[in-house]
Amino acid sequence: MDIGILLVYGILGLTVIVSAVGLIISRNALYSALFLVVNFVAVGLLYLALGAPFIAFAQVTVYAGSIMVLFIFVIMLLGAENLPLTEPLRGQRVLGILLVVIFLAEIVLYYLLRTTPLQSIPLIPQTFASPAEIGMLLFNRYLLPFEVTAFILLAATVGAILLSKHEGPTRPKPGIQKPETPVEG
C-alpha cells in the first residue's frame, strides 16, 4: 500500500486514540470536552474515508457542534471543572482496569474465532452513501423509525425543559399567588 495513505491513516488513528485517552485522564472537565471535539472530528474524517460524507458532516455538526456546546455550557454553568479525584472504594481503579482488559480479551477472542476471515474494504462507488441515496432509504424503508426518532426528540425536549424548570410544576402563577407565600427570587 502507498506510504502516504498509511501515514494518513496512522495519524488519524493515533489522533483518535490519544484524544480518547486525554479525555479520561485530564483533570479538568473542560479539557475533556475539547479532547472529545478532537476525537469527533477525527472520527468524522474516518467516515469521509469510508465513503459516508453525509454521516461525516452530521457527525461534525451534531456531535462536535451542538452536543459539545451543550456539554461546555453545563460544565461552566455548574462550575464542575475540577471535582476532587477521590477513590472511595479501595481497589476500584484496579478492578475497573482488570474488567476492561477482560472485555478487550473477549473481543479479540471473538475476532480470532471468526470462521470467515475479513478482507480489505472494497472500493466504494461514488454515489454509494450520497445524501440522495440516504434520503431515499430514510424516507422509504426507514420511515417509521424516523418518525419514532422525532417523538424521542420531542419527549427529550419536554423532559429537559420540565427537569430544569426552577420550581417544578407546582410553581404558582404570578397573577394568582396568595399574599402569604413569599416569592423567591
Next chain:
Amino acid sequence: MPMSYYLILSAAMFAIGALGVVLRRNPLVVFMSLELMFNAANLVFVAFSAYHQILDGDLFVFFVMTTAAAEVAVGLALMVAIFRAKRTIDLDEMSTLKG
C-alpha cells in the same frame, strides 16, 4: 484499508470509554465517555456498511446520533436538577437510594 484497522480502532475507543465510565467520578466526564462508546459503535456500523456495500449501517448511525442527542439533553437537565438539590454533582454523593 483493511477492515481490522477500523475494528481495532473501535475496540480501543470502546474500551477507553468503558474505562472512563468506570473510573471517573465527574458525571460530565462519564457522559463524555458514553459518547465515546457510542462513537466506537458508529465507526463499526459505517465500516461494515462500506465493507458489505449496504447502506443500512449508515442509517443506523443516523438513528444512534439522534438518540444520543436526546439522551444528552435529558442527562444534562438531570444533572442541573441534581446540582440544584444537592449543591454537588459528584457521583459518590448520589447515594440516597443506597440500602
